[in-house]
Amino acid sequence: MNAVLARKKDQAPQFEPTAYHIVETPEGAALDIQKFNLWYGEAQALFDIDMKIQKGAVTALIGPSGCGKSTLLRCLNRMNDLVDDLTITGKIMVGGEDIYRTGIDVIALRKRMGMVFQKPNPFAMSIYDNVVYPLRVDGVTNRKVLDETCERALKGSALWDEAKDRLKESALGLSGGQQQRLCIARAIASDPEVLLMDEPCSALDPIATAKIEELIDELKGHYTIVIVTHNMQQAARVSQNTAFMYLGRLIEYGNTETIFQNPKQKRTSDYVTGRFG
Amino acid sequence: MSIATMGKDKAEAQAATKGRAVRKYTADISAVGEPWLWALGGALAIGIILIAGFLFMIFWNGVATFWPQPIHVVTLANGQMVAGEPTRESTYRVGPELLASLSPEARAEVEGNGGYADRVLYRTGNYDLYNEDFRWVSRFDVASVEAPSGFYLFERQEWGRFVGKIAGLTLDEDRKDISSLSYDEIRRHQAEARKRWDAIRYIEKSEIGRVNHYIEQERLKLRKAELRYGVDSPLYASAAAEAEPRIAELQREFAALADRAATLKAEDARYRIMLEEIGGRTKETNLSQIVRLYPANDVSGPQKIGIYLSRWGEFLGSEPREANTEGGVLPAIFGTVVMTLIMVVIVAPFGVITALYLREYATQGKLVAAVRIAVNNLAGVPSIVYGVFGVGFFAYTMGASIDQLFYPERLPSPTFGTGGILWAALTLALLTVPVVIVASEEALAAVPRSMREGSLACGASKWQTIRYVVLPRALPGVMTGLILAMARGAGEVAPLMLIGVVKLAPELPIDAFAPFIHLERSFMHLGFHIFDVGFQSRNSEAGKPMVFVTTLLLLFLIVAMNSSAIYIRNRLKRKFAVGQF
Numbered sequence: 001m002n003a004v005l006a007r008k009k010d011q012a013p014q015f016e017p018t019a020y021h022i023v024e025t026p027e028g029a030a031l032d033i034q035k036f037n038l039w040y041g042e043a044q045a046l047f048d049i050d051m052k053i054q055k056g057a058v059t060a061l062i063g064p065s066g067c068g069k070s071t072l073l074r075c076l077n078r079m080n081d082l083v084d085d086l087t088i089t090g091k092i093m094v095g096g097e098d099i100y101r102t103g104i105d106v107i108a109l110r111k112r113m114g115m116v117f118q119k120p121n122p123f124a125m126s127i128y129d130n131v132v133y134p135l136r137v138d139g140v141t142n143r144k145v146l147d148e149t150c151e152r153a154l155k156g157s158a159l160w161d162e163a164k165d166r167l168k169e170s171a172l173g174l175s176g177g178q179q180q181r182l183c184i185a186r187a188i189a190s191d192p193e194v195l196l197m198d199e200p201c202s203a204l205d206p207i208a209t210a211k212i213e214e215l216i217d218e219l220k221g222h223y224t225i226v227i228v229t230h231n232m233q234q235a236a237r238v239s240q241n242t243a244f245m246y247l248g249r250l251i252e253y254g255n256t257e258t259i260f261q262n263p264k265q266k267r268t269s270d271y272v273t274g275r276f277g
Numbered sequence: 278m279s280i281a282t283m284g285k286d287k288a289e290a291q292a293a294t295k296g297r298a299v300r301k302y303t304a305d306i307s308a309v310g311e312p313w314l315w316a317l318g319g320a321l322a323i324g325i326i327l328i329a330g331f332l333f334m335i336f337w338n339g340v341a342t343f344w345p346q347p348i349h350v351v352t353l354a355n356g357q358m359v360a361g362e363p364t365r366e367s368t369y370r371v372g373p374e375l376l377a378s379l380s381p382e383a384r385a386e387v388e389g390n391g392g393y394a395d396r397v398l399y400r401t402g403n404y405d406l407y408n409e410d411f412r413w414v415s416r417f418d419v420a421s422v423e424a425p426s427g428f429y430l431f432e433r434q435e436w437g438r439f440v441g442k443i444a445g446l447t448l449d450e451d452r453k454d455i456s457s458l459s460y461d462e463i464r465r466h467q468a469e470a471r472k473r474w475d476a477i478r479y480i481e482k483s484e485i486g487r488v489n490h491y492i493e494q495e496r497l498k499l500r501k502a503e504l505r506y507g508v509d510s511p512l513y514a515s516a517a518a519e520a521e522p523r524i525a526e527l528q529r530e531f532a533a534l535a536d537r538a539a540t541l542k543a544e545d546a547r548y549r550i551m552l553e554e555i556g557g558r559t560k561e562t563n564l565s566q567i568v569r570l571y572p573a574n575d576v577s578g579p580q581k582i583g584i585y586l587s588r589w590g591e592f593l594g595s596e597p598r599e600a601n602t603e604g605g606v607l608p609a610i611f612g613t614v615v616m617t618l619i620m621v622v623i624v625a626p627f628g629v630i631t632a633l634y635l636r637e638y639a640t641q642g643k644l645v646a647a648v649r650i651a652v653n654n655l656a657g658v659p660s661i662v663y664g665v666f667g668v669g670f671f672a673y674t675m676g677a678s679i680d681q682l683f684y685p686e687r688l689p690s691p692t693f694g695t696g697g698i699l700w701a702a703l704t705l706a707l708l709t710v711p712v713v714i715v716a717s718e719e720a721l722a723a724v725p726r727s728m729r730e731g732s733l734a735c736g737a738s739k740w741q742t743i744r745y746v747v748l749p750r751a752l753p754g755v756m757t758g759l760i761l762a763m764a765r766g767a768g769e770v771a772p773l774m775l776i777g778v779v780k781l782a783p784e785l786p787i788d789a790f791a792p793f794i795h796l797e798r799s800f801m802h803l804g805f806h807i808f809d810v811g812f813q814s815r816n817s818e819a820g821k822p823m824v825f826v827t828t829l830l831l832l833f834l835i836v837a838m839n840s841s842a843i844y845i846r847n848r849l850k851r852k853f854a855v856g857q858f
């Protein structure tokens with residue numbers, strides 16, 4: 001067994017240690033990932049990730065398909081709990097607490113982290129009910145609070161003008177781009193600290209994509225945003241910091257401008273200039 | 278290349294392919310034939326023809342049953358006369374004794390036919406006079422057949438049909454001259470008599486039934502007090518003293534009602550009708566006993582339609598009479614629908630909860646796989662086995678305990694301790710729950726993962742996710758399972774025969790007395806009604822038409838229940854249709 005693993009390791013590509021550029025965390029990191037490893041069954045998907053995520057900034061995760069971006073993102077709000085046979089070592093600190101500590105309240109944690117998925121996934125309810133869903137499951141029944149939250153969240157996701165006259169209509173009647181903004185509204189309705197976005201624009205047309213990017217720009221500062229993207233231009237446009245991942249490893253992490261213009265590692269420069277990936 | 282030449286080329290090319298195609302098909306039929314394909318297609322065609330033929334037969338027989346037939350008067354060779362509706366014909370082999378007794382011409386005719394003869398079945402009615410409802414008449418026996426006017430078909434409250442003439446009518450002790458009365462006038466008098474009879478029935482069944490119910494309540498209350506406190510206790514004595522005036526009051530009410538009924542009956546008895554069969558024998562009866570009458574050979578087309586519709590109305594809207602072979606099936610419709618609905622109400626939560634546990638909560642392993650296999654196999658257990666289980670477990674075990682605990686005052690007559698609509702519904706629920714479980718599990722599995730994740734990411738718990746996102750989304754699929762269960766359950770008869778279905782239920786399971794829904798009562802069911810009418814009645818030939826009509830009705834009922842469920846499901850589906858990108 002060990003011998004097999006060892007041989008595999010010999011054949012595997014060699015990696016230098018992660019190249020770090022300075023990432024400002026003046027108020028302390030919003031998320032602090034420490035020596036994080038993850039296995040799906042026998043297969044290791046994340047290797048020794050060490051990463052501090054800046055509060056109030058947009059951090060982009062880039063890298064070729066299958067490099068573990070989604071896996072890492074889904075660890076941040078423990079969405080990976082749904083997967084059977086998952087092994088984890090290391091820590092992810094949020095507000096001074098390890099979210100993988102036994103006995104942590106996962107539901108409370110998820111309420112502090114909004115998540116937006118690759119494909120818009122509104123529920124088969126009215127627009128209004130979709131937006132206030134996080135509050136409803138939290139037990140909020142006060143009509144005034146719900147109304148206010150709905151308006152605030154929809155304004156926050158730049159959907160208010162389009163949706164304010166049809167709040168009672170089914171969310172499934174919205175266009176794809178509107179649905180995705182509705183999902184963002186839903187994610188920010190409970191006023192989370194962190195917003196996790198997994199390729200939020202990959203199912204959208206360019207105009208809807210532009211709108212979402214604009215929105216991300218407005219939301220930064222209010223929320224710490226971690227966004228997975230395949231699109232290098234998008235990463236460059238919306239993020240302050242960028243992490244480049246490859247084969248489950250964090251290759252290079254730093255200020256977006258530096259990563260794109262002055263990367264330390266050859267793999268990073270190859271990827272960002274489009275030579276592979 | 279110009280357009281013109283292009284067109285020409287094309288035409289040539291087409292001609293060429295055409296030529297080739299024709300040559301190919303004429304050349305090699307065996308290759309094209311593909312015998313296996315033909316066999317498969319043939320099998321399908323046979324299946325479709327069988328199903329279509331079956332449906333057509335039921336539909337046609339069911340629809341035609343109530344159409345008024347003419348009355349033929351047959352004069353036999355020996356001068357005897359037979360009057361009746363021709364029902365069907367057949368060819369039979371004439372036995373040697375009968376053959377020997379025939380006249381020489383008739384014998385020659387039969388022998389010329391190779392020993393076979395045709396015969397016609399006449400529905401003669403008049404069971405009280407003839408001791409049979411039907412009579413076969415052989416062709417060679419017939420001297421003449423005609424359809425004379427003035428012959429009536431009477432449908433009577435008792436004794437079934439009467440075929441014959443009206444010999445006399447007495448209205449309010451006043452003998453009427455028949456010849457001066459038109460059919461419409463006779464019918465008007467008959468309708469009035471019917472109304473009186475309905476009034477008597479109402480008093481006897483509903484009002485006296487109500488009084489009886491309250492008297493029984495009082496008796497049970499007293500018995501309860503006796504069981505609780507003992508016969509000698511002062512508490513029982515005071516209860517008895519309290520009940521006494523109430524019972525006396527009820528009995529006075531009872532007597533008053535009985536008086537009223539008697540007066541009405543005396544009134545009713547002053548309206549009589551004298552019927553005369555073809556042989557001249559007469560039968561006198563109260564006019565109110567005639568449910569329907571019409572001069573079969575004189576009625577016009579519209580009148581026939583009227584009779585046809587009124588028969589359907591009676592069939593759908595009234596109680597059976599004459600050992601279920603006549604009258605309506607309302608209690609059976611009611612029983613079938615109520616039982617099916619109760620079954621759905623039981624099976625839906627039970628099946629869905631099981632499916633939820635299996636799919637969402639149980640750790641998927643060997644045990645769950647074994648449970649799944651067991652559930653699937655449950656669907657293959659013969660239904661009569663469920664009936665046996667239902668009687669043994671529900672009625673005799675659970676029901677008996679319930680009686681001991683809650684209805685001790687009614688013992689030794691069982692309340693829940695015998696077959697009833699609740700136990701029948703539970704038994705059928707057990708029978709159909711595998712269908713619901715399997716369908717629900719599939720529906721749950723088909724809910725996209727992204728929906729669950731979306732909900733969990735909002736901070737919803739697993740149960741909230743299931744409750745608000747997964748279940749609504751799976752509902753159409755669950756409904757499909759329920760529809761299948763309903764279709765199976767509504768048509769199942771065998772287990773019901775053991776657990777609660779009766780030939781004739783005295784009371785409906787839902788009525789005006791608290792608690793309004795009486796789940797312990799036995800009930801009637803269309804499926805059992807078919808069996809009973811067709812094969813268990815005094816005269817199964819007379820029941821035969823009813824078998825077809827009832828079958829048609831049962832099919833219609835199942836289709837109707839399923840269509841409404843499908844309609845609801847499709848509305849739900851539309852709600853979950855994914856929007857456009």
Ligand SMILES: Nc1ncnc2c1ncn2[C@@H]1O[C@H](COP(=O)(O)OP(=O)(O)O)[C@@H](O)[C@H]1O
Binds near residue numbers: 068072
């Ligand atoms: N639920 C899972 N079970 C097993 N392997 C998984 C699962 N999800 C992802 N993986 C594997 O983990 C690796 C990383 O996947 P992912 O994080 O989705 O990549 P990315 O989002 O960067 O394209 C891939 O090799 C993928 O096959």
Ligand SMILES: [Mg+2]
Binds near residue numbers: 069070071
């Ligand atoms: Mg991904």
